[in-house]
Amino acid sequence: MRCVSAPPRLPPSVSGPPATETDLAASMSPGPAARANLAGGREMGGSGGRGREYGTIYLGDTNIAYLVVANGFAKVKEQGRRKGDNNPYTTELLRLEEKAKDQGLGCWSKASTRILPASTNPSEVKGFFAKMKGKTLEAIVEQVRDGSTIRVYLLPSFHFVQVYIAGVQAPSMGRRAFIPSMASQAGATGDVDVNSQQQQLKYLWQQNRSSYHHHLVLILKFHQIGSVRIILRGTDSFDNMFASVYYCDGNTDKDLALELIENGFAKHMEWSANMLGTETKQKLKNADIQAKKEHLRIWTGFRPPATNTRPIHNHKFTGKVIEVVNGYCVIVAGDVGPCGSPLAERRVHVSMEYSRRINIANGQVVTDKTNQVGTRVLDYGSVFLPSLVDGTGSPSPNSSSNPLGANVAVLLLSRGFADITRHRDYEERSHHYDALLGAYSRAEKAKKGYHSKKDYPVIHMNDLTTVPGKKAREFFHLLQRNKKHSAVVDYIFSGHRFKLTIPHETSTIAFSFSCVRCPGKNEPYSDDAISLMRRRILQRDVEIEIEAVDKNGTFLGSLWESKTNMASVLLQVGLARLSSFGLDRNPYAQNLIEAEKTAKQNKLKVLENYNELEVIPQGSMTEQNGKEIFKVIVTEVLGGGKFYAHIVGDHRVDNIQQQLASLKFNEISETSKDTSDTLENQDQTINTQTDTLEVKVKPHNHVVHPLPVRWSSLFKDHLNTMKGEVQSAEEPSTSKVKDPSNDIPFNPTKGDVVLAQFSLDHSWNRAMIVSEHQGPTEREFEVFYIDYGNQEIVTYIHLRPAPAKFSISVIPPLAKLCSLAFVVVPDIMDDLGEKAAGYLRMLLLDNEGEFKATVEERGSVGAKLEGQGTGEVLIVSMYDEDAESSISAAMLEVWHSHFSH
Structure with a gap:
């Protein structure tokens, strides 16, 4: 002036x-x-x-x-x-x-009212901040350095300090002169002029300080001064003080940081906003996002970077948590999808949190979900757990304040089991982010979970699934001390086999249902059985009763979930079959039999082709003194007193051969062969007659197991019958078994059930792949004929994929593995083992007769069928009714006569 x-x-x-x-x-x-x-x-x-x-x-x-x-x-x-x-x-x-x-x-003025400090600047910033932190201080703004930095006099201490506004950062004031013509030109072109924004920002500050009140100590009562309220929040490593600044607009107190961000004069700063409360910090964050969307001032022309996240609105579904993958990912079985089907399962990541620990959940959920066809995505949503009435497990009506129930993410954060996901500013976030931040802040202040510095005790579990079977069997007597044990299902290997943790014994075991078997891998309804068990018992508390342990260390017994026998559930819905092995020792056998009977009557799933006349031949099986007695025809003799036999009157053997005879087997083309078959002679051709089942086979260099006389005679009748049927059925409607390798390469592996051509009579039969190796010209496979009991090596061109109706889950192996009771016969590799096998072959095969077999006991060789001599074995007494002699007695007589000489 x-x-x-x-x-x-x-x-x-x-x-x-x-x-x-x-x-x-x-x-x-x-x-x-x-x-x-x-x-x-x-x-x-x-x-x-x-x-x-x-x-x-x-x-x-x-x-x-x-x-x-x-x-x-x-x-x-x-x-x-x-x-x-x-x-x-x-x-x-x-x-x-x-x-x-x-x-x-x-x-x-010549008067002095009181002494003021010699220096108006705090001598020690940290001490001054510790004294004033959190207090509301009156202040007069002396200078606006930039939009987020001011210099004030604090009252009544008269300290002159520079304060940075917490949570925001505005552009600094430049030294260039402000030219209005340049600003108008920039507005026309759409460019952002920083100096223009700085001038507007300074004007906003002047407007924000237009509210005054009378201060009687310093000035005369008719003067109005600009005053603000300051709350110190923190300091940085350079002793700069950060504070919240409030001003009065009429009767309303306003936060200057929020006003600056809402008007697009400043941007949100996460690191300094962490000094503020959770609610205030979220308001600044939301205002910053809104200013970016509206392109206000400093955000003019702002374009967010590309992101792989997108919002999901009002897409919810209800279901049941069946697996907790980790602390922030769950698998939910939706209520809309088919019950017990894998198609109903959805993987959901809990929105806005990640966990350092696993927390098991149970109950219904409501979660957001997105679908993208042909793209692998991670679905993030909010998972809610309805409140339960008196802990009974039944959901209660949810309160109006929280209609969806308890947010699982909030529960994890409030207990210190999870952390907040730090998303970038422009990324979408949970609709319940405020609640998540509040829960995290409370757990951090209370030092719960991983926020605590305590060392939690480590629980050591004895994992019996990774030790040899012999060592696992040593724990059998320890687990039998108590009749029943409480356990948790950790993993489901198949519909009937699981991995369980027994907390009381600090042990993890492999457990299988006793007398119950579900379809194996890649067999029909295998996935359905697994899905049903996942939905019912995975990661849930169960009760088990251990009855036995096999040689592989798998414990056998019964399992209950909520007082329900899960083996009965599988049998009742047709996802399992009842095995006779050990059934007489199972205390719950009657319940299992009734459950399977229900599925058989309704012909459910694996029992959809069940025919009582085929399974139980009329007049072939009787019972005496609680023992099964039936007539058998021996098809193959092994060493050690073991042999394979057919039950007389089992028509399934004839039915399978008739069905195979009605099929025409095409030659495997070069394009359909497995790519690993590189040594095959390309010039070699195979002539297959399409009007019959006779196939000309190239000579083999390997040795084929000799075909017993009786076994060969059985095939003659079947082969002649099949030839006549095929010759009389020469019409276009005859179905062909085309190798699916025309579309997908046929690559049989160990354990697969295929159709193999027998080398002696060229008939096609069901077989299991035992092993494979590279032959002189092509791949060779050792196969086990599951309906007759013999085993041989065939080449790749003599294999075809088996239709689903011929799988062992639909029709089990028809050759029964038997062993002589009450005698010990030397194994084939032992001394006199070859002679013993030869004599037994003479008794059982050469006379081509029927024998009466009495089942004395049931056992097993190995955990499952893997080839010749494995699987379930019947311990039987064999009696030749024509000769009126016992086979076991005949073996003993020859044995004693040999040693007497």
Whole structure:
């Protein structure tokens, strides 16, 4: 202002004699007072010699220079006192100055009311902050350095400090002059002019400080000053203080940080916002996102980077948690999908949190879900657990405050089992993010879970699934001390075999249902059986009763979930078959038999082709003294007193051969062969007659097991019958078994059930792959004929894939493995083993007769059928009714006569 000179502001680091309050008021008050009166005023005047503009400022009809000098806040300049000065206001200014001197106002005061600090800057920032943290401090804004940094006087301590607004950062003020023409040009082109935003930002600050109140200690009651409230929040490594700044707008207190972000003058700063409360921090974050969407000021032309996340709106489904993969991922079986089917399962990642520990969940869920066809995506959603009534497990009506129930993510965070996912600013986040932040903050303050510094005890489990079977069997007697054990299902290998953890015994075991078998891998309904068990018992508390242990260390017994025998559930829905092995020792055998009977009557799933006449031949099986008795025909003799036999009257053998005879087997083309068959002779051809089942086979270099006389005679009748049927059925409607390798390469592996061509009579039969190796010209496979009991090596071209109706889950192996009871016959590799096998072959095969077999006991060789001599074995007493002699007695007689010589 022209002709007026105000005293300099007291430097923050000044030292010397103590200053008085009046002196401080005289040095500082003109600043805010003048700025207050300038708001809305007008300016008149000219330019000075150093590029400064001088003039007279009016507020309404009041001359600001008169007002400042009259209160002693400024002096009249010396040049204004010189004669010849043509300033029309000089006379009045001199008069007002003399009046202020006489009254001792402002800088003309000679009184001292109290002693002020020698330095107005805090000597030790950290100590000052520790003393003032969290307190609401009145302050006068002395300078706006930039949109997010101010310098204030704190009252009543009169400390002069520089404060950074927590949670925001505004562009710094540049040194370039503001040119309106450039701003209008930038607005036309769409470019962002930083200086333009800085000028608007400074104007916003002036507007925010337009609310004043009377302060009786420092200034006269008719002066209005700009005041704010400051709450110190924290400091950084450079001792810069961060605070929340509030101003009064009428009767409302407003947060300057929020106002700056909402108007697009500043951006959100995550690291300094962490000094604020959870609710305040979220408000700043939401305001920043909204300003970006509206492209306000500094966000003009803003384009968020590409992201692989997208929002999902109102897409919910209900279901049951069947597996907790980890602390932030669950697999949910939807209520809409088919019950017990793998198609109903969905993998959902809990939104906005990740866990360091696994937490088992149980109950219904409601979760967001997205579908993308042909793309592998991660589905993030909010999972809710309805409240339960009195712990009974039945859902209760949810409260109006939380209609969906308890948020699982909030439960994990509140117990310190999870952490918040740090998404980027432009990425979508959970609709319940505020609740998640609150739960995380409470757990952190309470030092729960991993926030605690305590060392939690490590539980050591004895894993019996990884040790040899012999060592696992040593624990059998320990587990039998208690009749029943509480356990948790960790994993499901198949519909009837699981991995269980027994907490009380700190052990993990492999467990299988006793007397119950589900379809094996890649067999029909195998996935359905696994899915049903996953939905019912996976990662849930169960009760088990152990009855036995096999040689592989798998414990056999019964399992209950909520007092329901799960073996009965499988049998009742047709996803399992009842095995006779050990059934007489099973205390729950009657319940299992009734459950399977229900499935047989309804012909469910694996029992859909069940025919009682085929399974139980009429007149072939009787029972005496609780023992099964039936007539058999022996098909193959092994060493050690073991042999394979057919039950007389079992028509399934004939039915299978008739079905195979009605099929025409095409030659495997070169394109359909497995790519690993590289040594095959390309010039070699195979001539197959399409009108019969006779196939010309190239000679084999390997040795084929000899075909017993009786076994060969059985095939003659079948082969002649099949030839006649095929010759009489020469019509286009005859179905062909086309190798699926025309579309998908046929690559049989160990354990697969295929159709193999027997080398002696060229008939096709069901067989299991036992092993494979590379032959002289092509791949060779050792196969076990599951319906007759013999085993041989065939080449790749003599194999075909077996239709599903011929799988062992639909029709089990028809050759029964038997062993002589009450005698010990030397094994084939032992001394006299070959002679014993030869003599037994003579007794059972050469006379081509039927024998009466009495089942004395049931056992097993190995855990499952893997080839010749494995699987379930019947311990039988064989009796030749024609010769009226016992086979076991005949073996003993020859044995004793041999040693007597």
